[in-house]
Amino acid sequence: GAVVSQHPSWVICKSGTSVKIECRSLDFQATTMFWYRQFPKQSLMLMATSNEGSKATYEQGVEKDKFLINHASLTLSTLTVTSAHPEDSSFYICSAALAAETQYFGPGTRLLVL
């Protein structure tokens, strides 16, 4: 149990385009989903927390207009990187949790912006 998927697993895009990443909890309903980014050999940095049906809460320094988060259902959250630039290249990982319980992570999405 507690399986979380992400799609796509990797994406290459041109600078200025937008990229959407999906995160799904496959075998449980997640009241809360989290989005992290991770640079090489560094730990996970929380970007935002989203609850189904409400606006996401962004961490300090994360631009909400650049990283759009939609949590439309208890099993799906999306992260859209708008007008991506090379500095947005990173490993994006989502996690899902039921209430305040253990977070289960997706496999990650590697984004490369050229």
Add this chain to the structure above:
Amino acid sequence: EDQVTQSPEALRLQEGESSSLNCSYTVSGLRGLFWYRQDPGKGPEFLFTLYSAGEEKEKERLKATLTKKESFLHITAPKPEDSATYLCAVQAIGNNDMRFGAGTRLTVKP
């Protein structure tokens, strides 16, 4: 502010050489301390949750323990497939999110 410090940053062991990874934390009321394993290019895999000082949990060659200031992840007779980065995270009472440490990169040589 909640803080999590993991040591050592990297650890190289011979197969069968037992050791421990440390996670020191400060948090305004601990709800839970979590251990994850992360392989390169993959998302973290959940290992353990510890809730109160004195609690211990085991899974195969891994045992996690918790005190009021730190947690240890003991690895007994490790194998090369135990090579990974081990992440510690804390969750404060009243919060849904977690704060991660920088991780310990474990390499087990055959």
